[in-house]
Amino acid sequence: MDVDRFQYLIVMALCVLITLPLEFVLDARVYRRPRRLLRTLLPTFVAFVAWDVAAIRLGHWTFSERYTTGWKLGNIPVEELTFFVVIPLCALLSYEAVRNVLRLGWLGTLRAGSLGRLLPPEPGRRVGSERERELV
């Protein structure tokens, strides 16, 4: 199989993979708000795909046949369609992660995230359950 054809898609997949920890470790909660996410991505996607379709038609940019799959919807490569979902997603994850760190600090953000249970509890915080008391 010719891997080169998938280069553009692989770049997009890497963007998703690299930003995925923001959702869980830094508790971004973007994927976990699917309705809000859809209502954010849809208008953005429509506006920018419209520009992309026009730009491709007018010859402003073209795509390497060697590094793309050749799968298209009309005149637009599927790679471009993924781009207009993936890049806004990365931006939202970054925004929420940064916001958490500014609000809660690094330690507070990590505590709120999925690795939080691995960290010692906040000093001065009242210990809740019996089980938690044992762990302290």
Place this chain on the structure above:
Amino acid sequence: MRWYSTLTVLAMVAVVAAELLWIRSGVFRRRAYWLALGICALFQIPVDGWLTKLSSVIVIYNPEVFSGIRIFWDSPIEDWGFGFALMTLAIALWVRQAPGEGERPEPAVAAAADEPAGPRP
């Protein structure tokens, strides 16, 4: 005609206008927005670079439609304006839908700042 340059500037203006007049999420007053945008702009260097490097180019720009200014790995400088418009629109729409948010600075900032609470437009 430098169509990509022209449309990039137009898109940036349109997104800023849309945020100020219609979406009104208040992102431009948020530190988290500017920091996130800065971080994304840094990550755009390798991602965009991989797509536009002339040694094995994936996205091929018509040299007649942009400024000709290529930065980092041959990425047209317009790409950063494009990224600004794309990411700003997404973040603004996202923040607008936050429960109890929009047109307000971040809670921590609001608590510290002693600006008078003006009426919401």
